[in-house]
């Protein structure tokens with residue numbers, strides 16, 4: 850929030866439905882509601898880039914879930 854046009858998205862599925870997972874020695878972790886990704890890394894992308902990640906995820910091979 851704040852940067853117009855820039856989204857914080859999941860690196861796995863490109864979803865923007867992220868929230869902080871609380872607790873742990875590592876500090877803050879992101880949790881993706883869409884693919885259940887949990888990790889410290891997210892991608893700052895514009896809508897076009899987020900969509901590209903999403904399409905790649907949806908069109909890719911399903912190996913784990």
Ligand SMILES: [Zn+2]
Nearest residue numbers: 859862881884
């Ligand atoms: Zn995700």
